[in-house]
Amino acid sequence: MTFFTDYAKEIFATGILIAVTISTRVIVTQIVRRYARKEHFLEHRTILIIKYIHLLTNILFIIGLFIVWGVKTDDIFLTVSSIATVIGVAMFAQWSILSNITSGVILFFSFPFKIGDSIKIHDKDFPIEAEIEDINAFHVSLKTKEGEKIIYPNNLLLQKGISIISAQFEDKEFFD
Structure with a gap:
């Protein structure tokens, strides 16, 4: 006691x-x-x-x-x-891990794009055009028009130029 x-x-x-x-x-x-x-x-x-x-x-x-x-x-x-x-x-x-975590926090707070946006990553060697499926702490999940799933590191996403592609509507003929 x-x-x-x-x-x-x-x-x-x-x-x-x-x-x-x-x-x-x-x-x-x-x-x-x-x-x-x-x-x-x-x-x-x-x-x-x-x-x-x-x-x-x-x-x-x-x-x-x-x-x-x-x-x-x-x-x-x-x-x-x-x-x-x-x-x-x-x-x-392991600087790339720390870089990805930091980039994930930046992406979380700055919201340059969101899930569902179609983006084009301007990479000279490997250009990508895809839709954002998910944004995680370490990477972004992308899906191309061909159905290919790409896991792209957050730090590269902030280093490369990105274009957000507006929704493309199919040309349809309208009748009165």
């Missing part, structure tokens, strides 16, 4: 931190979903943003736990900077 009496403040603060973290996640999720419905965002994009927010909330929760349980701030910063350095070196080795 001495553990509970010795660390009563820390246990109480941990309980409060857990309650605040859970309520923050629930409230922020509701706000994001409400905003997404209002702005007519696609469901999978909304889920992606919610996952990013939950990840940030979990990281803040862990840092809060360190502070509550008396880990020195210098030790926290040393640990976080060491982890960030290791991840940075690993990501530098």
